[in-house]
Amino acid sequence: MRLNDDNDEEEGPKTMSQCSIGHLQPEKSFVIVGYALTSKKVESFLKPKLEGLARNKGILFVAIDQNRPLSDQGPFDIVLHKLTGKEWRQILEEYRRTHPEVTVLDPPDAIQHLHNRQSMLQCVADMNLSETYGKVGVPRQLVIKRDSSSIPDAVTKAGLILPLVAKPLVADGSAKSHELSLAYDEYSLQKLEPPLVLQEFVNHGGVLFKVYIVGEAIKVVRRFSLPDVTKRELSKNAGVFRFPRVSCAAASADDADLDPSVAELPPRPLLERLAKELRRRLGLRLFNLDIIREHGRRDHFYVIDINYFPGYGKMPGYEHIFTDFLLSLAQSRYKKVNSWKP
Ligand SMILES: O=P(O)(O)O[C@@H]1[C@@H](OP(=O)(O)O)[C@H](OP(=O)(O)O)[C@H](O)[C@H](OP(=O)(O)O)[C@H]1OP(=O)(O)O
Ligand SMILES: Nc1ncnc2c1ncn2[C@@H]1O[C@H](COP(=O)(O)OP(=O)(O)O)[C@@H](O)[C@H]1O
Ligand SMILES: [Mg+2]
Ligand SMILES: [Mg+2]
Structure with a gap:
């Protein structure tokens, strides 16, 4: 994870969702946000402007493959999700239990x-x-x-x-x-x-x-x-x-x-x-x-x-607000981890 370098410039989209994380080794420098969203939500929320701005701020969005175990994917700093169904809730709960270092937005029972x-x-x-x-x-x-x-x-x-x-x-x-x-x-x-x-x-x-x-x-x-x-x-x-x-x-x-x-x-x-x-x-x-x-x-x-997780795509300036929020989460997590170190 790299901390915010405040480079706000917006550039063209890089569809990181299609890239392999291993190949890019982004875990060394980027905040990795795994997302599990419907295709409708991906279209309305994960717009090119958001992905571009996020990338410039050091955030990568990576699609979660629902057909593969969650623990085999990532590693993620943050998991963003809005899917329904008991099975998915159980997968997330299990993941939260086994990966306390990952911020899951938000806890399934609170959403319920x-x-x-x-x-x-x-x-x-x-x-x-x-x-x-x-x-x-x-x-x-x-x-x-x-x-x-x-x-x-x-x-x-x-x-x-x-x-x-x-x-x-x-x-x-x-x-x-x-x-x-x-x-x-x-x-x-x-x-x-x-x-x-x-x-x-x-x-x-x-x-x-x-x-x-x-x-x-x-x-x-x-x-x-x-x-x-x-x-x-x-x-x-x-x-x-x-x-x-x-x-x-x-x-x-x-x-x-x-x-x-x-x-x-x-x-x-x-x-x-x-x-x-x-x-x-x-x-x-x-x-x-x-x-x-x-x-x-x-x-x-x-x-x-x-x-x-409503239709943020319709909220003016959501790209800046959302990316700042993701960085603030990553920063507070980083501070916490470092404060444990001797
Ligand atoms: O589709 P959108 O962008 O209009 O967003 C919907 C929201 O619209 P809004 O943010 O109020 O304009 C919408 O808000 P309302 O319930 O219509 O007030 C819901 O949040 C909807 O999610 P769900 O169907 O209740 O799971 C939201 O649908 P999803 O995008 O989450 O499927
Ligand atoms: N108690 C109420 N008084 C007046 N209008 C209401 C009330 N409840 C809902 N509405 C109207 O109905 C719409 C949909 O209701 P809402 O509870 O928001 O359902 P949904 O989850 O489908 O958006 C609201 O956006 C508003 O226009
Ligand atoms: Mg409503
Ligand atoms: Mg509603």
Whole structure:
């Protein structure tokens, strides 16, 4: 491993993923990052600009071959991954146990915590963050494990107010886990398919904030979101409206001409508190939060979604932020190892 030489120049891509590490002997001078990602993720994240900048900073990305034992590959300084399945989780856990010198981003069990929409938001609810800069909570929600006919009763008992957003309980990245519905009336709730989370819909002016976290770094962008539901609309409409992949279809709202009270970003100190606390409680370093501001209440925020290793490719300047983060990890690991030496 070589420490950051701060050479920031961007140059053309070198597809190191196709090179043999042994041949280049990069372990002597480079930070080696093994990655296990879907081809979609490789395309959106591992763009030529990132690989080029990384290379200039002394970082090499090397594809992990899932058909070969992980221990036979590398050696890696860092392992970056976003794949699903129990088998893969077990491979990673075993690798973490046998290779404590490698930083695995992030621990599989911590990621697993985000694969359930109830446990995902529990940390935010427990924090009950309320301070000078505002209040951060989660919308009131109810988990329905089975029996759709019981939903109207359960909703009344819990005192949830319509409309409700119905989200699949499991958030494992599958297309199905992103199929959301908006339910306008109690009777129609029976049409929903458990297991799901029923969440109060919070009017937020049709814009949400994506808060990207990469280690200590935080970057916020605006995205268009579902429009507000007025009282009149609520009284006129009935039924369940389905949205197959509402969040992915949403365009950036950063350059849009928005009402300033809707567009104003959440206060930086509030986001820093929230991110710091969530990093600690979730045990994760790579994630984003979908945050909305209750329409008309400047300092009332709700976290509605947390995603592991999200679409960083859409985060402005992610190449610099990500490579700096990888170097900082390698540096702290280097310091630790050297402090053990006599
Ligand atoms: O595909 P992208 O680049 O839009 O990224 C997706 C994220 O979009 P975003 O960062 O919010 O723009 C997306 O965020 P949302 O859940 O849509 O808010 C997820 O993180 C998604 O991963 P998964 O399907 O939940 O495992 C992410 O998908 P993967 O790229 O990880 O498959
Ligand atoms: N409680 C809510 N109030 C208002 N809008 C919501 C709420 N929950 C979700 N949404 C809208 O639905 C979209 C998708 O919901 P989200 O929980 O982020 O699911 P996904 O994991 O599929 O992105 C959000 O980006 C937002 O536009
Ligand atoms: Mg989302
Ligand atoms: Mg999500």
